Amino acid sequence: MLNLPLPSFDKAAAATGLKAAVTILDKWGASGEQGEAILRVSHSTYARAKKKDVMQAINLDRDQVTRISFILNIHAALRIVFDNPENLYGFMKMINHNPFFAGRSPLEVMGNGDFVSVYETFRRIDSMRGSQW
Template sequence: MLSPHSFSPDKAAAATGLKAAVTILDKWGASGEQGEAILRVSHSTYARAKKKDALVEINLDRDQLTRISFILNIHAALRIVFDNPENLYGFMKMANHNPFFEGRTPLEIMGSGDFVAVYETFRRIDAMRGSQW
């Protein structure tokens, strides 16, 4: 049991964000390996984040927190663009023929784990909010 003095709001917020991102990735149909690469976390950390109430606090670096932010913001953009769950959760696994994607799925590109790939995917999907595609 945690004492009130050992509780860290930053570590708790990081755990909450990680759990939310893992839930979203799961709904998008990401494999565990893709999710681990996208968020740059270990297999054990990813598995703990998937379990309800298993992760209360965690230390994450700025890169990992930024990656979580990208996932949450992509999800927010997709919620604005799409009304139906099939597109909201299926879009990330759909082949995209726009520039940059060139027939690949957003999840496939981000699954490389490369920070630039995750950022560029976020940037292009975020632009959909303003119908810039």
């Protein structure tokens, strides 16, 4: 088995991505606890990212950067699917009867912080855009 080094992530870019993801989660109506679990960050890191001032560079691991990417890509898919802000930002809190969601909202499913739940939510929402990329 090869021991390849993990890529190093640009700390300033990581901070920018984290701030964007936290802003999106806030607009979706996520609680602080949900946002912290979804992004797998500490309460203090999440609180710093919520502040309006510029966030300093931050060390994030591959899992955290991937979770940020899922949030940003879910938001991008929703922007393609929905024209109105009510659905763009409200969809994630709407009850969903798709078998995967089983009467829960996408935000509720992701809120447990399980990586598979975050990924599968991304996958299902991303598929809504069809071939519009």
